[in-house]
Amino acid sequence: MNINLTLIGQMxxxxxxxxxxxxxxxxxxxxxxxxxxxxxxxxxAAADRASHDLELxxxxxxxxxxxAKTEAAGIVDSANKRANQLVEEAKQQAVTEGDxxxxxxxxxxxxxxxxxxxxxxxxxxxxxLAGAEKVLGAEIDHQRHSALVDKLAAEL
Amino acid sequence: xxxxxxxxSEYIIHHxxxxxxxxxPAGFERIGSDGHSEVLTADTWTFAHGxxxxxxxxxxxxxxxxxxxxxxxxxxxxxxxxxxxxxxxxGVPSGFVNIAEMVVEFVDSNVKDTxxxxxxxxxxxxxxxxxxVFLMNLMDLIPVDLIPWLLMLAGVxxxxxxxxxxxxxxxxxxxxxxxLMIYYSIKIKGMGFxxxxxxxxxxxxxxxxxxxxxxxxxxxxxxxxxxxRLFGNMYAGEMIFIxxxxxxxxxxxxxxxxxxxxxxxxxxxILVITLQAFIFxxxxxxxxxxxxxxx
Numbered sequence: 001m002n003i004n005l006t007l008i009g010q011m012x013x014x015x016x017x018x019x020x021x022x023x024x025x026x027x028x029x030x031x032x033x034x035x036x037x038x039x040x041x042x043x044x045a046a047a048d049r050a051s052h053d054l055e056l057x058x059x060x061x062x063x064x065x066x067x068a069k070t071e072a073a074g075i076v077d078s079a080n081k082r083a084n085q086l087v088e089e090a091k092q093q094a095v096t097e098g099d100x101x102x103x104x105x106x107x108x109x110x111x112x113x114x115x116x117x118x119x120x121x122x123x124x125x126x127x128x129l130a131g132a133e134k135v136l137g138a139e140i141d142h143q144r145h146s147a148l149v150d151k152l153a154a155e156l
Numbered sequence: 157x158x159x160x161x162x163x164x165s166e167y168i169i170h171h172x173x174x175x176x177x178x179x180x181p182a183g184f185e186r187i188g189s190d191g192h193s194e195v196l197t198a199d200t201w202t203f204a205h206g207x208x209x210x211x212x213x214x215x216x217x218x219x220x221x222x223x224x225x226x227x228x229x230x231x232x233x234x235x236x237x238x239x240x241x242x243x244x245x246x247g248v249p250s251g252f253v254n255i256a257e258m259v260v261e262f263v264d265s266n267v268k269d270t271x272x273x274x275x276x277x278x279x280x281x282x283x284x285x286x287x288x289v290f291l292m293n294l295m296d297l298i299p300v301d302l303i304p305w306l307l308m309l310a311g312v313x314x315x316x317x318x319x320x321x322x323x324x325x326x327x328x329x330x331x332x333x334x335x336l337m338i339y340y341s342i343k344i345k346g347m348g349f350x351x352x353x354x355x356x357x358x359x360x361x362x363x364x365x366x367x368x369x370x371x372x373x374x375x376x377x378x379x380x381x382x383x384x385r386l387f388g389n390m391y392a393g394e395m396i397f398i399x400x401x402x403x404x405x406x407x408x409x410x411x412x413x414x415x416x417x418x419x420x421x422x423x424x425x426i427l428v429i430t431l432q433a434f435i436f437x438x439x440x441x442x443x444x445x446x447x448x449x450x451x
Contacts, residue, residue: 002176002210002211002213002214002217002324003215003323003324003327004176004178004213004214004215004216004217004218004219004324005178005215005216005217005218006174006217006218006219006222006223006322006324006325006328007324007327007328007331008328009218009223009324009328010222010223010226010324010325010328010329010332011328011329011331011332011335013223013226013227013230013328014284014328014329014332015332016230017230017233017234017284017288018277018280018281018284018332020234020238021233021234021237021280021281021283021284022276022277022280022281024238024241025234025237025238025240025241025280025283026241026260026279026280026283028241028242028244029237029240029241029244029256029257029260030260030264030279032244032245032246033244033257033260033261035245035246036245036246036247036249038246039246
């Protein structure tokens with residue numbers, strides 16, 4: 001319990017340790033802690049920003065999707081229209097072609113009929129003459145009567 | 157555990173005696189352990205054998221054990237926290253860095269709550285006080301006989317390993333704080349400090365002597381309460397540890413109760429040593445904050 005030089009010694013040691021702490025211990029630790037606090041705050045802010053961005057992106061994506069759907073529907077519509085049109089055109093063409101073919105066939109048929117008629121006419125004339133010869137029993141002047149029979153045949 | 161042929165009171169006194177190195181005045185009669193006495197013819201610097209010689213040395217003596225333990229623990233504080241200061245980064249802290257940062261943050265928030273001025277000294281001062289006093293108090297939890305006994309085997313006669321049970325140590329710190337209080341009072345307030353001492357609480361020239369007396373007593377009470385509170389608490393705690401240790405020597409049947417007592421007191425003391433370190437720190441900050449506040 002004696003007060004002695006220890007008191008002075010302790011005061012000196014106290015001063016030295018406090019100065020040491022003030023110079024080499026406190027500032028770096030506090031600086032590191034402040035820096036970390038800032039870093040964490042930045043990180044949180046970045047996370048906030050990122051979640052906000054994500055929300056925006058999601059909204060945008062939904063919008064895009066809607067747009068794409070509308071566009072696709074439009075494309076399908078126009079494709080349908082075009083298909084119908086093509087079918088119509090094809091039908092039209094087919095009808096025209098059919099008509100044309102029919103006409104050609106009709107023309108062929110007419111031609112054939114005419115030809116057959118001509119042949120028939122010639123044969124009718126000859127037949128008629130031969131028949132008449134038989135009936136009359138006489139020869140008929142071919143020259144004279146053939147014109148008559150031809151005329152007759154032409155009337156057939 | 158009392159040594160052979162030692163009474164309990166001798167044991168206790170032995171434990172409460174510092175290893176003192178000092179100047180014995182000329183004419184002092186030294187009595188050796190063999191009863192042989194010798195009268196000194198000149199001032200002699202030597203280690204004191206017992207309390208009587210230490211008392212005769214007066215002020216010109218130093219408690220070697222207190223100084224070594226106190227400075228050693230201060231160095232432990234500097235080493236540990238300097239390492240943290242070097243390692244600390246904005247990355248993820250690990251290991252002891254976590255603990256140190258917790259302490260630093262705790263001290264910092266306490267200082268910020270109490271001290272509103274701007275002074276780069278206050279927070280490091282508070283940290284040093286808190287950790288250093290805590291470490292000094294922590295020595296109290298080491299079994300009282302262990303280190304003194306080991307050193308006794310090595311030939312060191314006295315050893316008190318808890319520096320904060322030495323009034324010189326606690327008062328040394330308190331006086332250090334007092335010097336800072338006076339310094340900042342004068343620096344910040346200037347003449348306001350004189351006015352505070354003379355014109356309070358009775359604001360009339362006639363009352364200057366009364367005011368001065370009251371204010372000076374109040375001012376001086378601060379370092380005394382600061383230093384003696386820590387000393388008293390730690391000294392009492394140490395004393396109880398010594399008494400419990402003495403109980404072991406009372407016989408085999410006292411071993412169990414003594415063990416239980418020691419366990420209980422140690423657990424309670426963990427609270428006490430932390431609390432005392434905290435109180436010393438907070439009061440220092442409060443006193444310095446008062447020194448900074450101009451009315």
